[in-house]
Amino acid sequence: MDPFSSLETLRSGLDSGEFSSVELAKHYLARINKYNPQLNCFITIPEAEALQQATKADALIAKGNSGVLCGLPMALKDIFLTRGILTTCGSRMLENFIAPYNSTVAEKLAGSGMVCLGKTNMDEFAMGSSNENSHYGAVRNPWNTEYVPGGSSGGSAAAVSAALVPVAAGTDTGGSIRQPAAFCGISGIKPTYGRVSRYGMVAFASSLDQGGAFGRCVQDVALLLSGMGGHDPRDSTSADHDMQDIHALATGDDKGFTLGNKKITIGLPKEYLENLDGAQLQAVYETARNIFETQGVQFREVSLPHTSVAVPTYYVIAGAEASTNLSRYDGVRYGYRCKDPQNLEDLYVRSRTEGFGDEVKRRILTGTYTLSVGYYDAYYVKAQKVRRLIANDFSEVFKDVDLLMTPTTPSHAFKLGQLTKDPVEMYQQDIFTTPASLAGLPCLSVPCGTINGLPLGLQLIAPHFEEALLLKTGYLFQQHSDWHTQYPEPGAL
Amino acid sequence: MAWEVVIGLEIHVQLATRSKIFSGASTRFGEAPNTQACAVDLALPGVLPVLNEQAISHALTFGLAIGAELGKRSSFDRKNYFYPDLPKGYQITQFAHPIVGRGAIELVLEDGEQLTVGITRAHLEEDAGKSLHENMHGLTGIDLNRAGTPLLEIVSEPDMRNAKQAVAYFQKIHALVKYLRICDGNLNEGSMRCDANVSIRKPGEKKLGVRTEIKNLNSFRFLEKAINFEIGRQTEVLENGGSLQQATLLYDADKNETRPMRSKETSEDYRYFPDPDLLPVLISQEIIDTLKSRLPELPEARRQRFEKMPGLSSYDAARLSEDPDIADYFEAVVEQSKLTKLSANWVMGELSALLNRLDLPIEKAPVSAQQLGQLVARISDNTISGNIAKQIFEDLANNPNVAVHIDDIIESQNLGQLNDKNALNDIVEQVIDDNPVQAQQYRDGKIKILAYLVGQVMKQSQGKANPKEVSALLLTKLGSL
Numbered sequence: 001m002d003p004f005s006s007l008e009t010l011r012s013g014l015d016s017g018e019f020s021s022v023e024l025a026k027h028y029l030a031r032i033n034k035y036n037p038q039l040n041c042f043i044t045i046p047e048a049e050a051l052q053q054a055t056k057a058d059a060l061i062a063k064g065n066s067g068v069l070c071g072l073p074m075a076l077k078d079i080f081l082t083r084g085i086l087t088t089c090g091s092r093m094l095e096n097f098i099a100p101y102n103s104t105v106a107e108k109l110a111g112s113g114m115v116c117l118g119k120t121n122m123d124e125f126a127m128g129s130s131n132e133n134s135h136y137g138a139v140r141n142p143w144n145t146e147y148v149p150g151g152s153s154g155g156s157a158a159a160v161s162a163a164l165v166p167v168a169a170g171t172d173t174g175g176s177i178r179q180p181a182a183f184c185g186i187s188g189i190k191p192t193y194g195r196v197s198r199y200g201m202v203a204f205a206s207s208l209d210q211g212g213a214f215g216r217c218v219q220d221v222a223l224l225l226s227g228m229g230g231h232d233p234r235d236s237t238s239a240d241h242d243m244q245d246i247h248a249l250a251t252g253d254d255k256g257f258t259l260g261n262k263k264i265t266i267g268l269p270k271e272y273l274e275n276l277d278g279a280q281l282q283a284v285y286e287t288a289r290n291i292f293e294t295q296g297v298q299f300r301e302v303s304l305p306h307t308s309v310a311v312p313t314y315y316v317i318a319g320a321e322a323s324t325n326l327s328r329y330d331g332v333r334y335g336y337r338c339k340d341p342q343n344l345e346d347l348y349v350r351s352r353t354e355g356f357g358d359e360v361k362r363r364i365l366t367g368t369y370t371l372s373v374g375y376y377d378a379y380y381v382k383a384q385k386v387r388r389l390i391a392n393d394f395s396e397v398f399k400d401v402d403l404l405m406t407p408t409t410p411s412h413a414f415k416l417g418q419l420t421k422d423p424v425e426m427y428q429q430d431i432f433t434t435p436a437s438l439a440g441l442p443c444l445s446v447p448c449g450t451i452n453g454l455p456l457g458l459q460l461i462a463p464h465f466e467e468a469l470l471l472k473t474g475y476l477f478q479q480h481s482d483w484h485t486q487y488p489e490p491g492a493l
Numbered sequence: 494m495a496w497e498v499v500i501g502l503e504i505h506v507q508l509a510t511r512s513k514i515f516s517g518a519s520t521r522f523g524e525a526p527n528t529q530a531c532a533v534d535l536a537l538p539g540v541l542p543v544l545n546e547q548a549i550s551h552a553l554t555f556g557l558a559i560g561a562e563l564g565k566r567s568s569f570d571r572k573n574y575f576y577p578d579l580p581k582g583y584q585i586t587q588f589a590h591p592i593v594g595r596g597a598i599e600l601v602l603e604d605g606e607q608l609t610v611g612i613t614r615a616h617l618e619e620d621a622g623k624s625l626h627e628n629m630h631g632l633t634g635i636d637l638n639r640a641g642t643p644l645l646e647i648v649s650e651p652d653m654r655n656a657k658q659a660v661a662y663f664q665k666i667h668a669l670v671k672y673l674r675i676c677d678g679n680l681n682e683g684s685m686r687c688d689a690n691v692s693i694r695k696p697g698e699k700k701l702g703v704r705t706e707i708k709n710l711n712s713f714r715f716l717e718k719a720i721n722f723e724i725g726r727q728t729e730v731l732e733n734g735g736s737l738q739q740a741t742l743l744y745d746a747d748k749n750e751t752r753p754m755r756s757k758e759t760s761e762d763y764r765y766f767p768d769p770d771l772l773p774v775l776i777s778q779e780i781i782d783t784l785k786s787r788l789p790e791l792p793e794a795r796r797q798r799f800e801k802m803p804g805l806s807s808y809d810a811a812r813l814s815e816d817p818d819i820a821d822y823f824e825a826v827v828e829q830s831k832l833t834k835l836s837a838n839w840v841m842g843e844l845s846a847l848l849n850r851l852d853l854p855i856e857k858a859p860v861s862a863q864q865l866g867q868l869v870a871r872i873s874d875n876t877i878s879g880n881i882a883k884q885i886f887e888d889l890a891n892n893p894n895v896a897v898h899i900d901d902i903i904e905s906q907n908l909g910q911l912n913d914k915n916a917l918n919d920i921v922e923q924v925i926d927d928n929p930v931q932a933q934q935y936r937d938g939k940i941k942i943l944a945y946l947v948g949q950v951m952k953q954s955q956g957k958a959n960p961k962e963v964s965a966l967l968l969t970k971l972g973s974l
Contacts, residue, residue, distance in 0.1 A: 081538065081539045087538070089538065094538065097538070099538075100532065100537065101532055101537070103539055198539075198541060199539065199540070199541050200539040200540075201539050202538040202539050203538075203539065203770075205769075206769035206770050207769035233543065234541060234543060235541050236541065236542065236543055236544065236770060236771050236772055237541075237769075237770065237771075237772065320766060321769055323764075324571050324573050324582065324583050324764070324766075327573060327575065327581060327582020327583055328536040328538070328580060328581050328582050330575060330577075330582060332577050332580075332635070333535055333536070333580060334535075334537070344577065344633075348575055368764065371573070371764035371765075371766050372762055372764055373762045373764075376764075376766070380766060
């Protein structure tokens with residue numbers, strides 16, 4: 001059994017009886033137990049529950065009434081609540097939090113028969129770009145363990161990259177799926193805001209948070225997304241938009257992933273290219289363009305004039321929302337509580353001081369500041385106005401092009417500890433991912449080369465709800481490139 | 494020195510919805526602590542608010558009833574502060590774009606004076622939980638049953654000039670929301686609470702004085718007393734050359750005084766901003782039209798209708814229309830009895846006294862409106878006397894049986910009024926024979942003694958004799974001798 005197999009291959013193995021779901025789960029659990037001590041991808045590995053789910057899946061498969069996802073293993077970022085299982089969100093604040101209910105994502109995937117092998121490590125409350133902000137220790141990049149896997153969904157990305165699971169769910173607020181997908185050499189999709197329910201997904205920045213999927217190839221990403229997405233009445237911001245086209249892709253009813261006769265034009269935003277770090281990266285990017293061009297894809301240079309202010313805009317809005325979303329962690333009802341509180345004030349102050357890490361505190365402080373009387377208009381209101389301008393930039397260019405293509409990150413993965421001293425430099429890592437987040441657009445990152453043995457990602461951005469086009473275009477790229485089939489050097493693991 | 498008093502009220506109305514404003518938990522009052530709070534009310538990680546449509550239509554119904562501008566696009570904001578009975582660390586409220594805009598309420602005061610009170614706005618928000626201090630042995634208990642109960646906060650203009658006006662306004666809103674069936678109006682369960690903003694200034698002064706806000710008043714009486722105490726306190730401070738501080742006060746009913754409230758957070762900066770978990774609420778004209786067509790008859794219209802009923806004074810009409818349940822009861826009595834004034838007297842007299850004595854709301858009246866209507870009809874057609882009617886009413890009050898018809902009671906207990914001339918004649922002659930002294934006194938011109946003789950006849954007939962007939966007969970007999 002090849003752990004780097006696609007879901008399609010695993011599916012046919014299950015359906016033909018080559019192996020059972022329990023055997024498949026055990027196979028990956030063995031890899032998890034072997035490699036996790038080095039990589040630290042997982043916070044919780046609920047083996048018993050996983051094997052129970054797999055047993056149930058085998059029964060369904062035997063009866064012949066299983067769906068396309070039934071019996072396949074996956075992992076969930078530890079931001080998704082899973083009933084009866086520890087859900088920490090990477091924080092000491094929730095070190096004892098056994099979720100009493102299921103997130104919509106966990107419920108849907110379990111309902112489709114998928115087997116959850118573990119809860120993956122992440123930056124605390126999804127705040128970070130390197131996975132070094134986890135209370136449960138940094139995750140390491142399978143391609144080189146001296147390097148970060150990216151964040152905040154670093155555990156999910158690294159786990160898929162090292163084939164500890166075939167696919168994993170993550171969340172993306174300002175790049176938290178795309179950047180780790182790029183750093184770990186896998187594919188990752190952040191869907192349109194509203195595609196995947198946020199119910200039961202611990203909130204960081206509500207107007208930006210979006211669940212999405214990691215896989216080694218685009219088809220795997222599409223399959224997992226089809227199981228996660230869809231309208232949810234429990235989330236008022238959930239889009240009432242049908243998932244038909246994504247389901248069709250995932251189940252192969254749409255003549256596969258081919259674009260057919262559709263001629264597509266991809267826009268190249270010049271503001272992104274100006275920020276490319278060095279000639280090597282330029283070359284990687286050019287190669288990607290050539291691959292598309294030989295397939296008849298047209299390119300056009302376009303301009304997104306407000307790109308340079310996306311990062312500060314993002315950090316103002318995300319911080320403001322986070323500062324109030326995290327007010328509920330007060331030590332009163334659940335989660336971390338300080339020892340021997342002397343009075344209410346002491347309970348609040350010490351529980352929060354001891355329960356939150358530095359980056360979370362930094363964002364609560366800046367967010368509280370930007371919402372305060374006297375600063376609200378200058379920061380929060382202005383950021384909302386700029387957000388509108390950024391969204392308008394995209395609407396304008398989508399009149400002329402079908403998709404946009406950019407690098408996912410300004411460089412490949414950086415070393416552990418390299419940027420921890422300089423938060424602003426760390427925030428600049430999000431320069432290519434935050435604009436589309438602010439506009440709520442769907443984005444896909446696919447591997448497009450390596451430098452110094454470390455992977456790079458290509459980001460495709462589509463208009464709202466055009467995930468199917470995004471996935472088909474990503475598929476076209478992977479049909480004519482092989483970076484998505486490359487694995488981390490076995491020696492690195 | 495004379496001072497002009499300026500009062501504005503913020504009234505919190507708990508909307509009568511089955512579930513909470515942002516969760517599916519029940520809003521039932523009086524259940525065991527924390528049994529009516531779900532994951533959303535507890536603010537568990539990952540939960541999201543979903544707006545209750547009923548709360549929206551209740552708020553719009555109120556807006557329509559006061560002729561207010563309606564917010565066709567309203568939205569929710571977060572009001573941030575830490576407190577143990579506020580699980581999320583913020584309250585979801587409507588700060589920037591309320592659902593109900595400007596409107597007005599017309600009041601008729603006791604002395605007949607008319608007053609228009611402007612409504613600045615009314616907005617939706619969620620109630621907080623309760624902090625419990627009694628029986629907690631020095632600890633604080635948190636009950637989140639109330640957390641998330643929908644509130645409509647109705648903010649008035651500072652249009653009231655004394656405590657009586659403020660009370661009249663509060664009563665008017667109370668009657669209105671009950672009429673609209675958007676609130677149960679149970680003040681003692683906290684279904685309506687009010688904050689009073691009070692300031693004083695020299696007459697003619699344009700600028701408002703420094704105001705204080707008295708929080709959480711839940712009775713008409715306390716509102717009046719608290720305002721009057723606060724006016725006295727402010728007057729005393731200013732007349733002694735002192736200056737007032739803007740403050741939030743609590744009224745202590747036991748001591749009849751206001752005192753500063755413990756601040757919820759040292760800073761008063763609530764950091765309002767739009768709640769990203771909720772989309773703006775867009776209201777179509779179609780929804781507004783539908784709600785408008787469903788508006789019940791409003792208190793003012795009903796009062797005017799009652800005033801036109803035969804025999805009813807404007808006082809009767811006002812009192813009977815105050816409470817929709819009383820008005821409904823009264824109309825049901827009239828429908829049965831076909832008599833307006835006598836029905837009104839019984840509802841406002843015997844029935845009202847009985848309900849007060851038993852401390853019951855009219856929905857739980859031991860005598861049904863149909864029964865009271867039958868009773869009134871039988872008094873009117875002389876089947877029974879007023880005294881017998883009161884006796885039947887009391888018996889029913891003590892042993893309620895809403896199924897029984899009044900005519901059956903009259904028949905089975907033989908309570909029908911004695912109208913038979915021959916029978917009455919016999920009793921009257923007997924009484925005259927038994928009371929020769931009094932009969933002679935009457936004949937000698939002491940006319941007042943007649944009442945005594947009538948009483949004797951009534952006694953003989955066990956109250957069933959028709960007193961008018963008895964008087965007439967006595968006069969005939971005594972005069973003819």
